[in-house]
Amino acid sequence: xxxxxxxxxxxxxxxxxxxxxxxxxxxxxxxxxxxxxxxxxxxxxxxxxxxxxxxxxxxxxxxxxxxxxxxxxxxxxxxxxxxxxxxxxxxxxxxxxxxxxxxxxxxxxxxxxxxxxxxxxxxxxxxxxxxxxxxxxxxxxxxxxxxxxxxxxxxxxxxxxxxxxxxxxxxxxxxxxxxxxxxxxxxxxxxxxxxxxxxxxxxxxxxxxxxxxxxxxxxxxxxxxxxxxxxxxxxxxxxxxxxxxxxxxxxxxxxxxxxxxxxxxxxxxxxxxxxxxxxxxxxxxxxxxxxxxxxxxxxxxxxxxxxxxxxxxxxxxxxxxxxxxxxxxxxxxxxxxxxxxxxxxxxxxxxxxxxxxxxxxxxxxxxxxxxxxxxxxxxxxxxxxxxxxxxxxxxxxxxxxxxxxxxxxxxxxxxxxxxxxxxxxxxxxxxxxxxxxxxxxxxxxxxxxxxxxxxxxxxxxxxxxxxxxxxxxxxxxxxxxxxxxxxxxxxxxxxxxxxxxxxxxxxxxxxxxxxxxxxxxxxxxxxxxxxxxxxxxxxxxxxxxxxxxxxxxxxxxxxxxxxxxxxxxxxxxxxxxxxxxxxxxxxxxxxxxxxxxxxxxxxxxxxxxxxxxxxxxxxxxxxxxxxxxxxxxxxxxxxxxxxxxxxxxxxxxxxxxxxxxxxxxxxxxxxxxxxxxxxxxxxxxxxx
Amino acid sequence: xxxxxxxxxxxxxxxxxxxxxxxxxxxxxxxxxxxxxxxxxxxxxxxxxxxxxxxxxxxxxxxxxxxxxxxxxxxxxxxxxxxxxxxxxxxxxxxxxxxxxxxxxxxxxxxxxxxxxxxxxxxxxxxxxxxxxxxxxxxxxxxxxxxxxxxxxxxxxxxxxxxxxxxxxxxxxxx
Numbered sequence: 001x002x003x004x005x006x007x008x009x010x011x012x013x014x015x016x017x018x019x020x021x022x023x024x025x026x027x028x029x030x031x032x033x034x035x036x037x038x039x040x041x042x043x044x045x046x047x048x049x050x051x052x053x054x055x056x057x058x059x060x061x062x063x064x065x066x067x068x069x070x071x072x073x074x075x076x077x078x079x080x081x082x083x084x085x086x087x088x089x090x091x092x093x094x095x096x097x098x099x100x101x102x103x104x105x106x107x108x109x110x111x112x113x114x115x116x117x118x119x120x121x122x123x124x125x126x127x128x129x130x131x132x133x134x135x136x137x138x139x140x141x142x143x144x145x146x147x148x149x150x151x152x153x154x155x156x157x158x159x160x161x162x163x164x165x166x167x168x169x170x171x172x173x174x175x176x177x178x179x180x181x182x183x184x185x186x187x188x189x190x191x192x193x194x195x196x197x198x199x200x201x202x203x204x205x206x207x208x209x210x211x212x213x214x215x216x217x218x219x220x221x222x223x224x225x226x227x228x229x230x231x232x233x234x235x236x237x238x239x240x241x242x243x244x245x246x247x248x249x250x251x252x253x254x255x256x257x258x259x260x261x262x263x264x265x266x267x268x269x270x271x272x273x274x275x276x277x278x279x280x281x282x283x284x285x286x287x288x289x290x291x292x293x294x295x296x297x298x299x300x301x302x303x304x305x306x307x308x309x310x311x312x313x314x315x316x317x318x319x320x321x322x323x324x325x326x327x328x329x330x331x332x333x334x335x336x337x338x339x340x341x342x343x344x345x346x347x348x349x350x351x352x353x354x355x356x357x358x359x360x361x362x363x364x365x366x367x368x369x370x371x372x373x374x375x376x377x378x379x380x381x382x383x384x385x386x387x388x389x390x391x392x393x394x395x396x397x398x399x400x401x402x403x404x405x406x407x408x409x410x411x412x413x414x415x416x417x418x419x420x421x422x423x424x425x426x427x428x429x430x431x432x433x434x435x436x437x438x439x440x441x442x443x444x445x446x447x448x449x450x451x452x453x454x455x456x457x458x459x460x461x462x463x464x465x466x467x468x469x470x471x472x473x474x475x476x477x478x479x480x481x482x483x484x485x486x487x488x489x490x491x492x493x494x495x496x497x498x499x500x501x502x503x504x505x506x507x508x509x510x511x512x513x514x515x516x517x518x519x520x521x522x523x524x525x526x527x528x529x530x531x532x533x534x535x536x537x538x539x540x541x542x543x544x545x546x547x548x549x550x551x552x553x554x555x556x557x558x559x560x561x562x563x564x565x566x567x568x569x570x571x572x573x574x575x576x577x578x579x580x581x582x583x584x585x586x587x588x589x590x591x592x593x594x595x596x597x598x599x600x601x602x603x604x605x606x607x608x609x610x611x612x613x614x615x616x617x618x619x620x621x622x623x624x625x626x627x628x629x630x631x632x633x634x635x636x637x638x639x640x641x642x643x644x645x646x647x648x649x650x651x652x653x654x655x656x657x658x659x660x661x662x663x664x665x666x667x668x669x670x671x672x673x674x675x676x677x678x679x680x681x682x683x684x685x686x687x688x
Numbered sequence: 689x690x691x692x693x694x695x696x697x698x699x700x701x702x703x704x705x706x707x708x709x710x711x712x713x714x715x716x717x718x719x720x721x722x723x724x725x726x727x728x729x730x731x732x733x734x735x736x737x738x739x740x741x742x743x744x745x746x747x748x749x750x751x752x753x754x755x756x757x758x759x760x761x762x763x764x765x766x767x768x769x770x771x772x773x774x775x776x777x778x779x780x781x782x783x784x785x786x787x788x789x790x791x792x793x794x795x796x797x798x799x800x801x802x803x804x805x806x807x808x809x810x811x812x813x814x815x816x817x818x819x820x821x822x823x824x825x826x827x828x829x830x831x832x833x834x835x836x837x838x839x840x841x842x843x844x845x846x847x848x849x850x851x852x853x854x855x856x857x858x859x860x861x862x863x
Contacts, residue, residue, distance in 0.1 A: 402736035
């Protein structure tokens with residue numbers, strides 16, 4: 001019953017998406033308002049329908065309907081109810097459906113907004129988003145259907161999944177399921193995929209508006225203004241997804257790091273990179289009417305990379321620790337990416353003439369030039385990352401030999417480029433629009449520069465002796481100081497109007513959310529940069545097998561192995577848990593840690609949970625990697641000292657707060673926008 | 689503040705040198721990035737070989753950094769916890785996805801490789817902790833080099849189990 005209902009809703013949602021796309025496309029040029037309304041209703045209907053489909057899977061997961069293949073794959077009786085619910089995105093078929101569900105939520109929400117401003121564009125917004133949705137729903141229906149049940153052939157005894165009962169077969173109901181992959185049973189994993197997916201799917205909205213702008217010829221800034229907040233929200237979720245993914249890797253994968261340039265990590269980073277470039281370059285279009293073609297290319301690429309990212313994580317085309325099982329959806333994805341990209345670019349060429357710049361670049365030393373450089377660098381990182389990720393495929397196509405590049409490649413290429421981006425982040429906000437003078441720039445920068453030199457001496461004396469580390473710290477310090485000086489400048493200006501400093505700061509940020517939210521994001525990046533440089537340059541590790549009472553020292557810490565115990569838990573885990581005491585350089589105890597190894601009896605898979613003593617200065621990270629029979633009291637540990645790693649997470653939190661400030665709705669801004677007469681672009685050149 | 693309405697009626701003065709300046713600057717940066725990518729690709733590229741290919745190339749690849757993958761032979765796994773030394777044997781599996789699919793998927797290919805007496809085999813030594821997924825018929829993906837005796841010294845060891853994300857159908861059936 002539940003199954004039939006879910007499957008039927010999924011199919012209806014697919015029909016609605018097709019209907020919406022086709023009707024919108026037919027009605028748009030004829031200005032058939034009633035038909036467009038009908039397409040809009042169909043688009044909005046997809047969300048409740050997919051919600052029903054997703055709910056029915058959740059019900060089957062919680063109830064344990066194990067004749068359904070997907071339920072058997074990702075859940076088991078022993079799993080707590082909340083994991084059964086999140087198992088919806090714990091496997092291929094379910095996560096695809098979940099993806100569609102989030103996407104239809106976003107598109108339905110976009111349909112609900114007021115239509116009067118951009119009535120002519122909406123049919124194309126419906127078409128672009130519904131075609132994408134229909135594609136994903138067709139995968140869920142015809143290739144990776146989560147509603148398939150298990151059937152046993154009565155003659156051969158073979159068991160296989162099918163939607164409808166095959167001939168000579170009967171329903172096969174396992175007593176229990178395999179259970180969710182242990183690696184996914186972590187709070188970070190419960191929220192990381194939804195955040196990442198939200199980031200992925202919400203980029204569909206600005207893309208759909210861009211396509212609508214191209215299709216209707218309304219290639220002014222309308223589409224950018226309309227989708228500004230959508231873009232920021234998409235970017236917010238994608239950033240959150242990336243940060244949470246890093247945290248999950250650090251807590252669960254047990255290799256002492258948080259980012260490994262794994263193909264799947266790269267797949268999520270790619271749209272973030274082009275999206276970040278887009279967020280910056282739309283500002284030039286809004287202020288100066290330039291880069292219109294460029295912005296179109298950026299949003300189209302971001303969309304294509306979102307689809308590519310979804311594809312890379314699912315097709316198993318690249319070896320990755322994340323790789324899902326092989327499946328048939330690869331070629332379909334490739335075709336879809338190719339077709340949408342070709343159509344988008346075709347539309348862009350069609351409207352090329354109307355996308356001419358309204359103004360010219362004046363000077364190499366100008367905010368515009370800085371933004372251009374920012375874009376080049378971001379695209380450089382994106383291209384290098386894409387190149388590295390696809391290199392095994394490219395090399396195999398060209399030479400017939402599979403050649404891979406690993407983390408050293410990314411460190412060599414993206415390291416300097418990212419450092420340049422961070423440095424630019426500190427300089428660009430000080431550079432005036434149109435034309436800046438070196439003298440005025442010098443006036444704004446000399447205090448941060450001098451303070452940075454002082455800080456570098458301090459870092460050196462504190463023990464940071466490597467050139468790379470000093471360079472990294474120096475850039476981060478300088479950028480942090482220039483960004484803070486921007487706040488100071490604004491606050492001082494308001495104080496002259498008679499406000500006290502705290503009020504001045506609040507008003508400053510509240511009246512100019514985008515700008516100061518952006519600066520808070522920059523400060524978050526600076527804090528993360530300290531964490532990344534510290535943990536990358538000064539990470540220490542060692543490993544040893546210890547008998548009870550023996551010690552192991554690393555980075556000023558000493559660890560004593562006290563005991564190891566083994567016990568079983570109710571959720572069918574065999575836990576081996578060590579107790580170690582940690583002492584600082586002076587020999588005083590600083591904590592007791594419990595690194596452990598969980599062995600999941602159902603799936604036969606172990607999982608290593610580190611014991612971590614975390615301070616702002618460094619993490620002492622202990623892994624229990626092996627042990628001899630418990631009676632012999634010896635165990636093998638791997639320990640890491642990760643300096644400043646906590647700054648990565650704190651920087652991430654600041655980063656997210658900044659994004660929230662920038663994305664927060666601003667009534668005053670809305671009013672300005674609405675009151676602007678149609679067709680007149682308001683560009684406040686001097687205001688910013 | 690000042691609202692500058694930029695309308696199409698105002699023809700901007702195009703300075704000839706202005707555009708060229710930006711083009712040259714942009715091209716220089718693009719060239720630098722391309723150069724960085726090209727040289728780094730060259731210096732960090734690693735051949736991804738099957739064990740069969742590695743054996744075929746013989747001594748030409750001794751002490752060169754390569755990446756190989758193979759199926760772990762269960763009986764061969766030896767682990768010395770005190771010295772943190774892991775030794776095992778891997779059997780050659782095809783790297784080509786089409787070939788793997790044709791033979792019934794990765795799990796089937798790995799199973800066939802360890803049971804095939806004619807499959808090329810290679811001994812591996814790895815100094816480090818035994819990975820969680822180190823067991824028979826798992827796929828080991830290793831970076832490292834071969835020495836003169838044909839022993840592979842793995843610097844990194846990544847394990848992949850084909851059943852990891854999408855498990856097999858459990859055996860217990862309802863009556």
